[in-house]
Amino acid sequence: MENLSSAILFLFALFLVSPARSRVIPGDGARTTWFHVPSSIQKSLAVFPAYSQGERSLDGQKQRSHSSSAFSLPLHPRLSVRPTSERDYKSLTLARLERDSARVKSLQTRLDLAVNGISRSDLKPVGEEELQDEKLEGPIISGTSQGSGEYFSRVGIGNPPSEVYMVLDTGSDVNWLQCSPCADCYQQVDPIFDPANSSTYSPLTCDAKQCRSLQISECRNNTCLYEVSYGDGSYTVGDLATESVTFGGSASVNGVAIGCGHSNEGLFVGAAGLIGLGGGPLSFPSQINVSSFSYCLVDRDSDSSSTLEFDSVTPPDAVTAPLVRNAKLDTFYYVDLTGVSVAGKLIDMPPSLNLKDNGDGGVIVDSGTAVTRLQTDFYDSVRDEFVRGTGHLRGAGGVALFDTCFDLSNRTSVEVPTVSFHFSNGNKLQLPAENYLIPVDSSGTYCFAFAPSSSSLSIIGNVQQQGTRVSFDLARSLIGFSAHKC
Structure with a gap:
């Protein structure tokens, strides 16, 4: 009996420190999506000619609330x-x-x-x-x-x-x-x-x-x-x-x-x-x-x-998730992320990366960070699954903190794995392909826009938030993500 108890404790401890686990999600919808290359390259080319005649005044622009x-x-x-x-x-x-x-x-x-x-x-x-x-x-x-x-x-x-x-x-x-x-x-x-x-x-x-x-x-x-x-x-x-x-x-x-x-x-x-x-x-x-x-x-x-x-109302079609606060640091907005799926295969976030009572760990949604950061082992599991789904694409060398890049210079549209965030309330936020496959030059090099971090803090960055209205419901402790609400 003592040996059995020891074995159970050992397995439980192993689960807590083990690398991210993955599993296929039944009925999870489309596992691939299409990415249009020329329009993305055109935007990167337009950055420089657009400003060749100096700065533009934006005072006259109108925004729709x-x-x-x-x-x-x-x-x-x-x-x-x-x-x-x-x-x-x-x-x-x-x-x-x-x-x-x-x-x-x-x-x-x-x-x-x-x-x-x-x-x-x-x-x-x-x-x-x-x-x-x-x-x-x-x-x-x-x-x-x-x-x-x-x-x-x-x-x-x-x-x-x-x-x-x-x-x-x-x-x-x-x-x-x-x-x-x-x-x-x-x-x-x-x-x-x-x-x-x-x-x-x-x-x-x-x-x-x-x-x-x-x-x-x-x-x-x-x-x-x-x-x-x-x-x-x-x-x-x-x-x-x-x-x-x-x-x-x-x-x-x-x-x-x-x-x-x-x-x-x-x-x-x-x-x-x-x-x-x-x-x-x-x-x-x-x-x-x-x-x-x-x-x-x-x-x-x-x-x-x-x-x-x-004082804006969260759109009714928003993907919502619990908004969690850190008792040690009230500045950051934490979200209860449980995993990331790639092509319908869910990679569970290890429990060891959850927000702890001492204030360590957790996942924040941040407007100032560009690229989403995941703890290194968790990132490796997500990245490896993405690589498995892009074997048909020509690889390219890494660029700065990006280690997974592709040469799409001669492509018009490419099929890539879907990428989604999963939250503790069971909701899922599927990202548009342009929010995780981004250009790094104007000649067709694209990189997977996630990066590893040695810190226990994970960050959902603004590249992954682009084109999405992000709502912070402070009264109900919810965060909402609404596509195409700009």
Whole structure:
């Protein structure tokens, strides 16, 4: 009996640490789908001629809201706001992937800080001499490596409102923008915001609850100072204040806590700052007290636009999944992913990768990360199944973090395996082929747009979210995915 019990315990332990298991799903529908090559290549070619005559104004573009939301912001891909400095699509791809790696590193670092129990009381105090040049010392705090921000919203700040482009980021809480006078400011599309010209700008005192909510803050002349640092060395430092924020030129919200950055450095090219959409108390959704928000990310190579909406209703045809919160880190939005299927074959996510009580592990949905990251062993199982279904395609060498690529230069349409996410409530989200087979140059090289990660944190990135309205129902703890709702 003792030997039997030992054997059962051994098998149970083996199950917990074993690599991802796979199984065929009966009646799972189509196992392959068609991918149209020429249209994708044409979009990559159009990126550069489209901007040969300079930047285009988007102020006149109209966006169609998908709800009766009172708060709706236009949402633009990065290239429609500011042209790329790269000379060809391969260089653009490599630059994007480099920024993306810095982004992922910053998210993983923030999670490590939370898991290891580092709090504000553990941080080194800032001396008065350091405050003179506003070089606050603090931990690496998650957010976006601003260079990896691929989607921008047009927002009015102050009264009268100054319209600026801001990056949206579900992995960050603190809202901020560059302000004059500038000790150190990077180049942005719009004029630098001057708080002296706004009648609603009000610096926060050091005992304000918003100041106490910062991961790190300091006090100078009874004004709250903030700092946000990112994984690639970028940072913003300045005064924390309240301001009015205007949507679509009409509706506005007063008293939003926002950082007025006088010293900003790094890859923050183009945007004036950042809208934090995370789950913490300083995030934009938390401050305006909405029960939901949603966004739709158009193809990042297009000049189309969509909307970021607050208090929006999840479409009835949405694929929903449980929205899970991390008790150690309230910023990130976790989804209860149970597996990934390729060509109808489900690869179960190992239980060891689930979100743990100590805050480690889990899967987040992130607007700032481009490429979906899966823990290495899990990724290998998904990738290997995809390779088995693409044996008829000509292989190509890997590109940066992509290890599975194909030469489709002489093809018009190709049949590829379907790829779907599976959630704990039994729902399945099937991805369009263009959301997991993406061009890396303009000559027909395509790569499988998933990547391995040595971290226990997995991330569903924005490439896999393109063309889908992603709804965060904060009241019901659900996340919804609605295809073709941009």
